[in-house]
Amino acid sequence: MAAIIFDIETIGEDFTALDETTQEGLTRWIRKEHAKDDAAYAVALEDIKNGLGFSPLTGEIVAIGMLEGERDRGAVYYQAPGENKKDFEQDGITFKQMTEKDMLAQFWEVASHCDEFVTFNGRSFDVPFLMIRSAVHGIRPTKNLLKGRYLYQQNTNARHIDLLDQLTFEGAVWRNKGTLHLYCRAFGIESPKAGGVTGDDVATLFQEKRFVDIATYNVGDIRATKALYEKWRDYLKP
Numbered sequence: 001m002a003a004i005i006f007d008i009e010t011i012g013e014d015f016t017a018l019d020e021t022t023q024e025g026l027t028r029w030i031r032k033e034h035a036k037d038d039a040a041y042a043v044a045l046e047d048i049k050n051g052l053g054f055s056p057l058t059g060e061i062v063a064i065g066m067l068e069g070e071r072d073r074g075a076v077y078y079q080a081p082g083e084n085k086k087d088f089e090q091d092g093i094t095f096k097q098m099t100e101k102d103m104l105a106q107f108w109e110v111a112s113h114c115d116e117f118v119t120f121n122g123r124s125f126d127v128p129f130l131m132i133r134s135a136v137h138g139i140r141p142t143k144n145l146l147k148g149r150y151l152y153q154q155n156t157n158a159r160h161i162d163l164l165d166q167l168t169f170e171g172a173v174w175r176n177k178g179t180l181h182l183y184c185r186a187f188g189i190e191s192p193k194a195g196g197v198t199g200d201d202v203a204t205l206f207q208e209k210r211f212v213d214i215a216t217y218n219v220g221d222i223r224a225t226k227a228l229y230e231k232w233r234d235y236l237k238p
Contacts, residue, residue, distance in 0.1 A: 002070030003116040003161070005229060006107070007221040008126050009063040009214055011203045012052025026058075053203060054125075056132035062206055064103050064130075065218040066110060067093070069118070069226050076218050077103040080211035093219050095212065101137040108134065112142035115157045118229045120180045120221075121164040123149070151238070163228055166236070180224060189227040192220030 015023065026048055034041035053059040067074035075094040085097040098106065107130065111117070119126050127145045134141055143158040149170060154160060168177050184191040197205070197217045205214050 002068050003118050003229065004110070004114045005067045005069055005074075005118040005222050005226045006122075006126070007065050007119065007218060007225060008061050008129060009199070009202050009218050009221075010053040010059045010129060011062050011206050012050075012054070012059040015049040015052060018058075022058075050200075050203075056129045056136070059129075060100050061103060061129065061133055062100070062202065062211075063215050063218040064107050065093075065215075065222040066107070067222040067226055069229065072226075074222065076215045076222075077106055078211055078215035078218070079103070079206075080209075083209075083211070085212070090219075095215055097211075100133065101139070104130065104134045104137055104139050108139060108142040111145075114143075116159045116161070117143075117145055118161045118163065118225060120183075120225050120228065121162065122160065123162040123165055127160070161229070161232075163225065163232055166232055180221070180228070183228055184224050187228060187231050189224055189231075192217060192224045195220065 015026075018026075027045060030041055030044040030048070034044055061079075063076060063078040065074065065076040071092075073092040075096060077096050077098045079100060080097045083097070085095075087094060087096050089095070096106075123146060131141055131146075144155065145158055145160040147158065148154040149165065151159065151161070163183075164177060165171075167183060168174070178186075181191045181193045183189075195217070197213065202214055202217070205211075205217075
């Protein structure tokens with residue numbers, strides 16, 4: 001089957017709603033490091049609050065986009081709490097409202113029929129996040145997308161091409177690894193950030209109930225990742 005490109009969008013919990021033990025565990029180090037500097041402590045605390053969406057222990061998935069590279073068709077599953085949105089299609093992408101649990105179940109169902117997967121920084125972020133959140137919901141992944149950092153080490157039925165890994169030559173480039181936006185800029189690909197939305201905006205958009213905007217941004221990510229994959233495949237693939 002053709003390669004499946006995928007990407008996720010996440011948000012963090014409300015820090016003030018966390019129990020005291022959790023808050024203490026998250027802030028213990030900054031209390032020690034900035035015990036005598038209130039301003040530095042406030043900045044560090046804000047960073048922690050804004051970073052809760054980067055951990056599957058304090059965050060959740062609000063969108064999963066999947067794109068079949070060869071046919072250029074796919075779907076984006078997205079959360080829209082309190083709403084009942086109908087499915088719709090736009091430029092070959094079907095938009096489907098789901099709960100996080102249903103999104104994860106659907107992702108692994110689709111994955112079970114695929115043998116090649118493409119991400120940007122998926123080994124370090126997307127896949128571990130998907131796996132932990134799946135376990136939280138009692139869902140078992142259908143494919144091991146973390147086996148073997150090098151492509152020759154991977155299973156033929158679960159080949160995971162992490163473009164960030166490939167474009168930095170599996171760690172040979174260890175400084176200034178670059179973001180998806182920077183690679184798009186260098187290769188002349190339209191960046192998903194061109195529309196004025198970045199990953200940092202997802203939590204705010206979610207609070208504002210702009211759920212379709214999050215899903216649309218996610219589509220931009222998977223389309224940019226597909227274009228970058230094609231550059232790697234045509235000119236850099238071993």
